[in-house]
Amino acid sequence: MTELPYAAWPPAPIRTERLVLRAPEPRDRPGFVELFSSPEVGTYLGGSRSREECERVLPEIPEQRPGLFVIELDGTMIGTLELNRRPPELRSGTAPNAEEDELGYLLLPETWGHGYAAEACTAALAWFAAMRPGESVVLRTQTANTRSMRLATKLGFTEVARYEAWGAKQWMARMSPVATPA
Secondary structure, rough: EEOOOOOOOOOOOOEEOOOOOOOOOEEEEEHHHHHHOOOOHOOOOOOOOOHHHHHHHHOOOOOOOOOOEEEOOOOOOEEEEEEEOOOOOOOOOOOOOOEEEEEEEEEEEHOOOOOOOHHHHHHHHHHHHHHHOOEEEEEEEEEEOOOHHHHHHHHHEEEEEEEEEEEEEEEEEOOOOOOOOO
C-alpha cells in the first residue's frame, strides 16, 4: 500500500462515544504484538506470527504513517484501522482512471461483537470524507469472513468483485463516493 496524501499527519484524535482513533504511540507496542500474534485475528489474513517473532521484529516505537490509526478503548489499544492508497496493480478496475483508497481494520478477539469495528470505521470514514471529498474507498476480505462482509454492507459498501487470491476466495466492495455512514 502507498500512503495517502494527507495535509497533516497525525490528525487530532477522533473521538466517538466509546473510542478514540489516534496515531500509534510507544505504549501501544504490546497491543501490536498481541494483535499480530493472535491466531483468531490471523484467520483471514493468511495466519498469525508467533509472539516471539512479533517481539523480535516489531519496532519499539510503533510505526507512524499516514492513514494508520490505533483504536483505543478506555485508554487501551484494542486494534488498528487503516486507510491506504492502493497501488495501480491492486485497484479494483471498476473505475479505471480513479485513485482508490482501501479501508482495513483489525481488533483483538475479546473485543469482537461489541460494535467497536462499526463505530471506528464510521468515524474514520467520516473523517476521510471531510479530508478527501468525492473519493471512493474499497474494502476487501475473504468470503469466509462473513462478519466483515456484513459490516461492510452495513457501512454502505457494495460488492464489486469476487476473486481467488492468496489461496482463498476474496470479496471486494466499494463505497463511492464516501459519504458519512449511517
